[in-house]
Amino acid sequence: MENQEFNPYQNQQNDNFVIQQNLPNSTPVLIMGILSILGCCFYGVGVIFGIIGIVLTNKDMKLYNANPSQYKGLSTLNTGKILCIIGLILSAISLIITIYIFAIYGYDNYQNDMLEWSMRMQQDSM
Template identity: 40%
Template structure:
């Protein structure tokens, strides 16, 4: 029997890969791409589990899902870091370079 390519296996891999570098865009793009990749990977895994001999490309699904999880975690960490920065330094300090320098010197004890 001829094996068919697993649906969305390449898309899952691409979304998983893209979710990692896009965590720098305030984390939201990374989280969105990662969650979409995880959902698609779950559906593809169910299809593959029903008839594994019929489909190929399951390795792309597994790798894409792992990369998507990493991207989601990085996005959440980045959002948490930005929330900490805003709560600790304040929005004014983040927008004013001199005020930020003063706050950093206070933090370092200089």
């Protein structure tokens, strides 16, 4: 009886060795998802990162669906996609609130209110 070691890259169907590659955009999609969540605090900048992440996700999903045994990293890709969607939603809400505030108060009134608020906070802390 031979001593056979387990090889995760061996395809059980035809005894050929299949070397799996990471999906090319799985890590960038994850980074775009994180940046889209962080970017929602900056006047909806996260929308840009979220859209880029979703476009890259769609490219990789087509690549993965064409040959699933050749690629790994699908869980990273799905996590990045979920983060991109959350970032898009949060950024859209932030952008809508910002537009609403500027429409109601106007930019100058908003700046004056923020200046008064910061002066009151400084006085209260002394």
